[in-house]
Amino acid sequence: MPCYNFKSITVVPSSKDFIDIVLSKTQRKTPTVIHPQYAIGRIRHFYMRKVKTCQQFYHDKLQTILTEFPKVEVRMCTVIKRQADNLKFLEDTRQHMSRLPSIDPDTRTIILCGFPNVGKSSFINKITRADVDVQPFPFTTKSLFVGHTDYKNLRWQVIDTPGVLNRPLDEHNTIEMLSITALAHLQAAVIYIMDLSEQCGYTIQQQLTLFQNLRPLFRNKPLVIAANKVDIKPFEALSEEDKQSINGIVQWHTDRQIRDPDRPIFVEMSTVTEVGLVTVRSVACDDLLAQRVQAKIRAAALPGSNVDISNRLYIAKPKPDGNKTDAPSRPPIIPDGVLDKQRRRMLKRLRIANSLQPSSQLEDEDEDSSKRCRTLRDREPGADPDEGFILNLREHWRIKCPEEANDIIPEILNGHNLIDLFDPEIEEKLNALEEQEAAFENAGFYDESELLKQENDPEMKKIKETAARIREARALRVLESRARKQVRRPQVPRSARSVSVHKIHQELGELGLEVDMHEQGERGRSLKRAARARNSAPNLHREASIARASVSRSRSGLRDEKMHDTVKRMSKIAQRKVVTSARKGEGDRHIPTLKPKHLFSGKRGTGKTDRR
Known part of the structure; x- marks a missing residue:
């Protein structure tokens, strides 16, 4: 199904019709009456409004045409095809840039340089975790490789550069310029690696010549010359001419106590036997670390002081006023x-120095000053042991009247001040009661002998006997009640029992209450005229109606209508599960047909397709 509709595109009018449509709409949407007697500003606003409105209508009309017309994708694809070479160049550039190492120019760095195939890649593989390809032919390394090592709990980055040939600068290729650029722009320690065995294809004199040509790039950088492959040809096996050439420009690492800044450190090593590798790394790292520390000290040093940060601070000074040439005097407050x-303190020092005052008097002054400056921790041990240390939190309150800081705050209960409910004489009454209790105790009122006398009193004995009989009678009544409850018969509620007047008379009489009720008091209805005497013989024709008037079994045993409603409601709840399952009763286990044929037979007649 197409996702476009070309028929919905608005009609594009011709240029003449386009102008008529826009001007007509502008005339309808803006005022049309203007008079020459109006102010020039009003007339200008009248015509500028028409111009702006016409401009907006032109924009809307053209925008509608551009929006409704479809954007044909064929031209875009053609344009993209023509940019294939440019896109490929950008992708190649991206891939090359992604392969470039991430070099931090501000961190501690060691750069390896020298002729090709002298052992630079082997050295970085030994002292770092880098995995640079090592081959027996030159120019294996064609880009910068970065490895990281730890020395003195510091992180160091080691950069392996491609080999550099001894030729003029303008004749170096792009690969060699990587090494030269790294040497020129990175503030790092440089390790110039030489091959004493000359297996790299270059003699020792050629390697020294390259070192001298690169010497300007080593300016202000710690420099170490590492003589590699000493396992094949040690330094002692060199010719006297080569030894003199090397000794003329280097300083051995064993003579570092007297350091010559113009001579680089010379160390022998072998990447195969790992002899001297740690020494080369340690010498380069120590020199670079010392140089960085000295640079920071020089940047922060001031003539005549140990530390200076004035070159990193800006001291703001007040400017002089209009007529004053000097800045205003602002002494410290x-x-x-x-x-x-x-x-x-100054007087105390002078007195001690000149011994003008006895030491005891000075100690008294110290005690006075300590008392004035005592803190809460000092005052706590010296508090009264009976009262304890009291922390006064109101001591430093800032209020309008400081003398009111320690006033007692009233306690309010239910809108009343508790101090108003205090009786001034309550303490006197309490003291009087305490004195009375003390007098009773002194008189022996609470002694055990008096209690024994009271127990032997005949009146007290009589009271105890009566209480015992009461407790015994109560216990018997409890036992009788329990015995009656143990009888196995249905318990009828008290409210449902039939009560006769004779039984009431009997119970009240047992309780000692004389009841004299009229004989007619047993009737529950008002007195009426006596009924006519009728024949008391049973009517045989009424026996059927009397039988029908008997109580039904559904209501037998029910006390009142309330109990009947409760039983009916419980019956409905019990039948709810059976009714919901559409069963005939509790024993109904029939499983009906779950797929009726008229719904699943597949017949789809006219007007009967609503089931499928």
Whole structure:
């Protein structure tokens, strides 16, 4: 199904019709009456409004045409095909840039340089975790490789550069320029690696010549010359001419106590036997670390002081006023209390130095000053042991009247001040009661002998006997009640029992209450005229109606209508599960047909397709 509809595109009018449509719409949407007597500003606003409105209508009309017309994709694809070479160049550039190492120019760095195939890649593989390809032919390394090592709990990055040939700068290729650029722009320690065995294809004199040509790039950088492959040809096996050439420009690492800044350190090593590798790394790292520390000290040093940060600080000074040439005098403000304290300390030092005052008096002054400056921790051990240390949190309150800080705050209960409910004489009454209790105790009122006398009193004995009989009678009544409840018969509620007047008379009489009720009091209805005497013989014709008037079995045993409603509601709840399952009863286990034939037979007659 097409996702476009060309028929919905608005008609594109001709240029003449286009102008008529826009001007007509502008005339309808803007005012049309203007008079020459109006102010020039009003007339200008009248015509500018028409111009702006016409401009907006032109824009809307053209935008509608551009929006409704489809954007044909054929031209775009053609344009993209013509840019294939440019896109390929960008992708190649991206891949090359992604392969470039991430070099931090500010961190501690060691750069390896020298002729091709002298052992630079083997050295970086030994001291770092880098995995640079090593081959027995030159120019194996064609880009910069970065490895990382740890020395003195610091992180160091080691950069392996491609080999450099001894030729003029303008004749170096792109690969060699990578090494030269790294040497020129990175502030790092340089390790120039030489091959004493000359297996790289270059003699020792050629390697020294390259070193001298690259010497300007090593300016202000720690420099170490590492003589590699000493396992094949040690330094002692060299010719005297080569030895003199090397000794003329280097300083051995064993003579570092007297350091010559113009001579690089010379160390022998072998990447195969790993002899001297750690020494080369340690010498280069120590020199670079010392240089970085000295650079920071020089940047922060001031003549006549140990540390200076004035070159990193800006000191703001007040500008002079309009007519004044000098800046206003703004001496520092020191509180009087601080000045007094400094003055007292100075006097104390002078007295001690000149011995003008006895030491005991000075100690008293120290005690006085310590008392004035005592803190809460100092005051806590010296508190009264009976009362304890009291922390006064109101001591430093800032209120309008400081003398009111320690006033008692009233306690309010239910809108009343508790102090108003206090009786001033309550303490006197309490003291009087305490004195009375003390007098009773002194008189022996609470002694055990008095209690024994009271127990032997005949009246007290009589009271105890009566209480015992009461407890015994109560226990018997409890036992009788329990015995009656144990009888196995249906318990009828008290409210459902039939009560006769004779039984009431009997119970009240047992309780000692005389009841004299009228004989007619047993009737529950008002008195009426006596009924006519009728024949008391049973009517045989009424026996059927009397039988029908008997109580039904559904209501037998039910006390009232309330109980009947409760039983009916419980019956409905019990039948709910059976009714929901459409069963005939509790024993109904029939499983009906779950797929009726008239719904699943497949017949789809006219007007009967709503089932499928």
